[in-house]
Amino acid sequence: MRFEVSILGSNGAVPLAGRHSSAxxxxxxxxxxxxxxxxxxxxRLQAAGHGLGRVEVILITHLHGDHFFGLPGLITSLALTGRTAPLRIVSPPGLREKIAPLLELDRWQLPFPLTFVPHAARAYGLLTTTGDLEIFSFPLRHRISTNGYLVRERAREPNILKEQVRALAIPWQEIADIKAGADYTTPDGRRVPNAELLAPASPPRSYAYCSDTVYFPELASYVRGVDLLYHEATFLHDMAEEAREKGHSTAHEAAVTARAAGAGTLILGHFSSRYPQVNDHEAEARAIFPQSYAARDLYRYGVPHVGRDAQK
Structure with a gap:
């Protein structure tokens, strides 16, 4: 079952050829x-082969332009292509005021309900749900109010063992009760314990998005055990002082967070344009956390149900 992330943009504030702004x-x-x-x-969505037909919520981390300047054009295009499904945009407070004038200049009445949800995370907690996903938010430490997000699959029901269904000729009407914890009684009166009828469901998979932030040790607790961690690595560690001054992290610091969190795989991103290549970011992180990858635009990273490290 699918659970994957496409990198639409891996660069920092100033895009480069082949490295676009954050998405x-x-x-x-x-x-x-x-x-x-x-x-x-x-x-970038078109280049990646993605549409927004199944998107109910857009998450914006903070109100620096390289993280939300694509919204006015995107919203207008959705209107022109006939979207009618509601859309929510979650961000720190102030986003509506920044982009509403641009939408009004277009003089196009949106054919779908658009809701801005102001949210400034103060602690780790459940933010919302959408489809089969739960979305949690937590505070990052940048120059302005910034949210981190963790997206996790909802817990699934255990799986009934097909061989037991066949061997015991269990009627389909009984399966819902068995999945809910009931034992099964055969027609001749033999009770079969629930534990012999079910296999545990695969654990929910998870992905965390941490951009932009200085390094701080508490962040690891917010993303503890995450399967796929995206963490900004604007600079290499020889520029750690400048990183702190500008509210950013280094590849070294991202790897320290991933290791402390017990993450499955680390994706580095939000690279400064001063680096035409990012192989050194990857090497710096791997010295601390071997399962580290420098993000490449339009790459997809998946999380399988069994095992980790599923770079595509």
């Missing part, structure tokens, strides 16, 4: 979520 697209079996929407995101 990620998470696809699950039942729904999709767009996280951040830098300039040109709608073109």
């Amino acid at each position: 990620h697209f998470l696809s699950s079996e039942a729904t999709d979520v767009l996280i951040d929407c830098g300039e040109g995101t709608q073109m």
Whole structure:
């Protein structure tokens, strides 16, 4: 079952050829979520082969332009292509005031309900649900109010053992009760314990998005045990002081967080344009956390039900 992230943009404030502004697209079996929407995101969605038909919520981390300047054009395009399904945009307070004038200038009445949800995370907690996903938020430490997001599959029911269904000729009408915890009694009166009828469901998979932030040890507790961690790595560690001054992290610091969190795989991103290549970011992180990858635009990273480290 699908649970994967497409990197639509991996660069920082100033895009480079081949490295666009921040945007990620998470696809699950039942729904999709767009996280951040830098300039040109709608073109990157097309290049990646994604549409927004299953997207009910867009998550914006903070109100620096490289994380939301793509929204006015994207919203207008959705209107022109006939979207009617409601759309929510979650962000720190102030986003509506920044982009509403641009939408009004277009003089196009949106054919779908658009809701801005102001949210400034103060602690880790459940933010909302969409489809088969739960979305949690937590505070990051940047120059302005910034949210981190963790997206996790909802817990599934255990799986009934097909061989037991066949061997015991269990009627389909009994299966819902068995999945809810009931034992099964055969027609000759023998009771079969529930534990012999079910196999545990696969554990929910998860993905966390941490951009932009300075390094702080508490962040690891917010993303503890996450399967796929995206963490900004604007600079290499020889520029750690400048990173702190500008509210950013280094590849070294991202790897320290991933290791402390017990993450499955680390994706580095939000690279400064001073680095035409990011192989050194990957090497710096792998010295601390071997399962580290420098994000590449339009790459997809999946999380399988069994095992981790599923780079595509």
